[in-house]
Amino acid sequence: MDLFSGSNVLQDAAEIRAINQVIDSFLYYRNYYEEKLVDSRLSTITKLSEQQRELLGSTGVIKKIKTISSAVHANYSFFLQVVAYNPVSEHSIDIADTLASISDKDQILEVFQNFFQVKHGKQMEYASIPHLERLKSALNMMVRDWSSEGSYERNLTYAPILRFLKKHFPAEKKCDRSNTKILVPGAGLGRLAFEIASLDFYCQGNEFSYLMLIVSNYILNFCTEPDSLTVYPFVHDFSNVMKASDQFRKVTIPDVAPCSLLSENSDNFSMAGGDFLEIYKNDYGGLLINVGPLLWHYENNPNECSIELTFEEYLLILQKFGFILDFEESDMNATTPYSLNHKSMLTHQYKTPMVVAYKPLK
Numbered sequence: 001m002d003l004f005s006g007s008n009v010l011q012d013a014a015e016i017r018a019i020n021q022v023i024d025s026f027l028y029y030r031n032y033y034e035e036k037l038v039d040s041r042l043s044t045i046t047k048l049s050e051q052q053r054e055l056l057g058s059t060g061v062i063k064k065i066k067t068i069s070s071a072v073h074a075n076y077s078f079f080l081q082v083v084a085y086n087p088v089s090e091h092s093i094d095i096a097d098t099l100a101s102i103s104d105k106d107q108i109l110e111v112f113q114n115f116f117q118v119k120h121g122k123q124m125e126y127a128s129i130p131h132l133e134r135l136k137s138a139l140n141m142m143v144r145d146w147s148s149e150g151s152y153e154r155n156l157t158y159a160p161i162l163r164f165l166k167k168h169f170p171a172e173k174k175c176d177r178s179n180t181k182i183l184v185p186g187a188g189l190g191r192l193a194f195e196i197a198s199l200d201f202y203c204q205g206n207e208f209s210y211l212m213l214i215v216s217n218y219i220l221n222f223c224t225e226p227d228s229l230t231v232y233p234f235v236h237d238f239s240n241v242m243k244a245s246d247q248f249r250k251v252t253i254p255d256v257a258p259c260s261l262l263s264e265n266s267d268n269f270s271m272a273g274g275d276f277l278e279i280y281k282n283d284y285g286g287l288l289i290n291v292g293p294l295l296w297h298y299e300n301n302p303n304e305c306s307i308e309l310t311f312e313e314y315l316l317i318l319q320k321f322g323f324i325l326d327f328e329e330s331d332m333n334a335t336t337p338y339s340l341n342h343k344s345m346l347t348h349q350y351k352t353p354m355v356v357a358y359k360p361l362k
């Protein structure tokens with residue numbers, strides 16, 4: 001499936017740099033998280049008195065901290081696969097293969113540094129902490145979009161949209177779904193767009209995060225067997241954990257193998273990289289379905305131009321743009337979790353109204 005359909009990001013030096021920053025964060029994942037999750041705690045333990053260490057040892061804490069390395073290693077193996085199959089960066093399958101065969105993390109760093117020097121002719125810039133921290137949310141979003149466990153959440157958010165589409169474009173009637181174009185802006189890891197394309201609609205997912213695009217590219221194009229990959233998405237969090245086994249819970253993905261379900265020649269599904277507002281400037285009308293809360297992406301970024309609306313203000317502006325709200329099909333009382341860790345002692349619930357609105361074609 002084409003990743004950057006309709007865009008020319010690969011000719012743009014700034015975009016290529018942004019892509020490489022994401023790739024570097026995948027490659028650096030293991031070193032960063034082993035230091036952050038394991039080494040720092042083990043070093044704190046050495047500062048404790050012998051009595052305190054004995055006390056901790058008796059609860060299994062020290063053993064638990066050491067076990068984290070293997071979970072981090074498994075996540076790292078997944079990210080190396082993502083790098084090996086990434087369609088855009090100069091980093092290639094060779095570096096991913098080489099790194100996968102090394103067990104010592106200091107040696108990983110050395111190989112990675114040499115690789116960087118040869119490729120870029122300069123010393124490696126360490127992957128930035130925000131990029132590395134985002135890898136946690138990519139793993140959590142994999143649970144939401146591509147695991148059996150995520151079906152609970154998908155049933156609350158994606159299923160109402162799919163039900164609506166099936167009802168309004170019934171397959172058995174004379175309705176040509178392949179000529180019905182559906183756009184999923186901010187498609188994340190692409191599950192909703194994939195489900196819509198599986199109903200034979202022409203569907204394009206759009207996403208401006210290279211992290212999301214590169215991970216979804218791997219899942220959508222290269223995962224041929226269900227449950228063939230194992231990740232440990234909850235290993236990074238030490239707060240609100242009931243039992244150690246909850247933190248080490250493994251999740252297998254994908255619950256369905258997307259590339260075997262979409263037919264070989266299917267040209268009814270694509271993912272487009274880039275800013276939704278830039279790519280789809282010309283709005284000719286159509287049907288809008290939105291399920292979700294109101295997270296304003298740039299709220300805490302003073303350098304961005306951002307005015308955050310309430311839900312009521314958003315509905316008013318929608319109507320000023322010519323949309324007609326369909327209150328019968330909308331559901332203003334829906335609630336769902338987002339990227340839920342159902343074993344955590346902390347769970348969030350969002351109000352996620354489903355809004356259906358039409359804009360007549362001019």
Ligand SMILES: C[S@@+](CC[C@H](N)C(=O)[O-])C[C@H]1O[C@@H](n2cnc3c(N)ncnc32)[C@H](O)[C@@H]1O
Pocket residue numbers: 144185186187188189206207208209212274275276277295297
């Ligand atoms: C909260 S996530 C939701 C992802 C997915 N729809 C889901 O339900 O799991 C929102 C996504 O929208 C993307 N996004 C935000 N603003 C965007 C824009 N202007 N153009 C394209 N993608 C955007 C973000 O990168 C993020 O992956």
